[in-house]
Amino acid sequence: MPFVTRFAPSPTGYLHRGHAFSALTAETAARQAHGRFLLRIEDIDAGRCRPEFEAAILEDLAWLGLQWEEPVRRQSDHLSDYADALRDLAGRGLVYRCFRTRREVSGEIGGAPHGAMEVFRGQALPPGEEARRLDAGEAFAWRLSLEAAERALGGFGGLAFIELGQGSGGEHGEIVARPELGGDVVLGRKDLGVAYHLAVVCDDARQGVTQVIRGQDLFEAAHVQRLLQALLGLPTPVYRHHRLLTAPNGKRFAKRDQAQTLRELRARGMTPTEIRREMGFD
Ligand code: GLU
Secondary structure (H helix, E strand, O other), rough: OEEEEEEOOOOOOOEEEEHHHHHHHHHHHHHHHHOEEEEOOOOOOOOOHHHHHHHHHHHHHHOOOOOOOOOEEEEEHHHHHHHHHHHHHHHOOOOOEOOOOOOHHHHHHHHHOOOOOOOOOOOOOHHHHHHHHOOOOOEEEEEEEEEEEHHHOOOOOOOOEEEEEOOOOOOEEEEEOOHHHHHOOOEEOOOOOOOOOHHHHHHHHHOOOOEEOOOHHHHHHHHHHHHHHHHOOOOOOEEEEEEEOEOOOOOOOOOOHHHHHHHHHHHHOOOOHHHHHHHHOO
16 A cells, blocks of 8 residues: 655745644654655745745755655646646536625625534526626636535535544544535635645645645645545545644744744754654654
8 A cells, every 4th residue: 555645835934843743744654654755835826925935945844854755746837737627626517606705705604693603605696697797807716516516426424534643623533524614615716716625635636645644723624625535536545634733832833933933943053853852753
């Protein structure tokens, strides 16, 4: 059984301790399984991603002593793959155009009865109105239609994935996917034509990833991604969501916290060996 995992950072800032922990967890697992460790740069958001951050990611990971297979996959080089997948879904009526602004969407979600899941569910506009808005050149996002997806699959009951780590509530083992947790997620952003979940499932499949190892904060994403795999006929990897590293004050590390970036730690004289040891890797 091949073992292929990846670390998939977005070059929107410098890597911090949390990223180092994630990358080391994935690379160590690959090494122990005599498997492969890939690096993927998730840079579809051209407005937020910067080449200097990408260069810094490569430099910081190499400094930490990580080794990954070449070539590194850069999502911005594969936009046509994601467009093809979206066209496939659109052709089967599984996505719809959503013209709402971000503010309108949060207004509608905010109006949900107390305790209801705060996710967006919508539907395509009546054809006449949609045509009018398209003619007027209004921008739209493509959203997954959970309703159409559920119909196409005859329900979500058969969708499951294996969690070898821990979900956000400690779940592990065989998990029945609950894609409704994400609502009608955006698969094609207004400004970019693609969005995170779609790019990730396409790439994990294209790169032959068998183990998705990443932070617990992305556990809910697995529920949505499992559905997309089913709709697009892609294999489902095994998931291993790891605990999130927290600062001594109990808070998660964030990209804006400059003091915890790997560059800053390096500038302060910390060595890769010390970082590895501190995180429990030898
Ligand atoms: N690019 C995502 C991030 O930086 C990770 C995506 C994934 O591992 O699935 O949070």
